[in-house]
Amino acid sequence: MTQPARVLLVDDSAFVRRATERMLAPLAGVSVVGFARDGEEAVQQVRDLRPDLVIMDVEMPGMDGVAALERIMRECPTPVLLLSSHTRDGAEITLRALEHGAVDFLDKGGAASSMDIHALAPVLREKVWAVLKARTDPLRAPAESGRAARAVDSAPAPAHPGRYEVVAIGTSTGGPRALAELIPALPAGFAAAVVVAQHMPAGFTETLSERLDKRSPLRVSEARDGDAVLPGCVLIAPGGRQMELRRTGGALTVHVFDDPGQLHKPSVDLLFRSVARVAGAASVGVVLTGMGSDGAAGLEGIRAAGGRTFVESARTAVINGMPAAARGAAERDLALDEVAGVLAAIVGAE
Template sequence: MPVRVLVVDDSSFFRKRLTEILNGDNHIEVVGAAINGKEAIELVKKLKPDVVTMDIEMPVMDGITAVRKIMQSDPLPILMFSSLTTDGAKATLDALEAGATDFLPKRMEDISQDRESAKRQLCARVRLIGARGLQKGPLLAAKPQFAAPAPKPAPGLRRGKFRLVAIGTSTGGPVALQQVLTGLPASFPLPILLVQHMPASFTPAFAERLNKLSAIRIKEACDGDRLENGCAYLAPGGMQLLLEERHGGAVIRIVESRPGQTYKPSVDVTFGSASKLFGADVLAIVLTGMGADGREGARMLKHGGASVWAQDKGSSVIYGMPAAVVEAGLADKVLALNAIGPSLMEVV
């Protein structure tokens, strides 16, 4: 059964181009197209697609407003198309907070320099989020529920002298990170490393947004930053975040990605570096995301005696990265998203 897609964009050229690419995949069927957000809402009710691809800037009704209304009335996976600019980053983050599942650059060459590879990645993303929606599970369980009472921490958690928290995530991560980090007090006693698969133009805006919403300090990591308690450091898009010891303290190194590295930044790279410097004193957490980035880093951490948590399937937008850790037998605890913040406070 193919994934049924509604394409929403005010550009007739882009609608046609995207429709041709998606219909070229045997597992995808474009069932309709809309030229603005208002028409999209009407066609979602009429056609009941499995996935909507949504532009942000459109006449009559913009994509962010349309996402919010669709998620209130007929929730389903929505893939945003965004320009890789500062304004595009802010708008995309607004769309994710409104309930969109994921985003991709609007220019195919920004997905991959190889056009055929870009097409394959686009279709794979649509198939994956479509399959997640078809599971009939809580698609947006990762959406913050700030009015809900905080759950009790999970039982049986290791309490110890942790010196670092490291969190890795991808699809669904912006909203998941927001929920975890906004629940931490300004007095949180450890530094936190954040690795979110995200373009270079997005990470400054994302760090700024998290910092405004959170009691702890959150910044985009810079080369030479010294780790401080109560501060979270977001790995810059397109780069790799490493740690080294300098003058008796831990310092962040931001380095270029090597040729062939799929993820920029990579959870595996940062987890592995944290393992070398902090050994057993790391608490690593793998949140929602596509693929298996974080599994090999978690393996290194476990070999060094560190603790690893994974988000559970029910609260993950995409149960890929956490599943890879769990299925490899590397997770000490599997927790619902809304239990991670309280459990963090319990163990530190």
């Protein structure tokens, strides 16, 4: 008989620890084996219990979730699902933790109050199953670069300089860490615009954009409705909303809007289809790590329009769901550390 997945719960609130245990109780094949009240206790419990998954609050007294995560990933790499808040400080801490190896996070702000936390049960259970399947690496801190060009500047010149107008990137679980590696590695003067759909709730993508902007040769920002889509600039779709590209005359702009009918907000398929529609053969699509199949239909649309299409390799994707679903539309699989070099070679720099 298959042994149940062993889960360690870490939160300074006894109420949240017990509520999380109750939310997990209906999951066959999952067993809560321990509790911890702070980061120091969490590190010791991981050493002692060797759980299959750690569910951990990021904001705790003493050793916080980020410090504990760094110790866990260095000493005993284990999949970690974060419990976070969508406050400004909460978003900053959460993104630091994701860059340092946490697989995914659950926004506790989705509950109106701590007493409503049980409303998060369906999302929590879905994320637990996904994170248990994740590929976990030892700690590798993201590059803390400035706006200097990378080694990819020496990539071969494109066969058709200026041919490609837009690079569209779609990702979900594991995406913040992947973007923290990919976006800063694109060279200064990158000759295409970059648009990104990262599955995230409202309140997190602004912080994600600011963190990427500080490290990247390219300018990175959270998209606003009507923003121009320009070479050498990266626009991140706002969390909890949708983004499409539009062409007015010769100019490309983004349209940011609400769409309650869509499961994913932002939707990779929605963004990719609009890129195929307005840029056609001058488009490039890349599907990175993520759970589910969002992006598969959109990448097929880019291929049908004559654009270039790539997916992240199963060798590096934290969750291989989205890349696997889109693989039939891709001309090539790429390890994460190969993506920037290939894009630089295709697109070129001005």
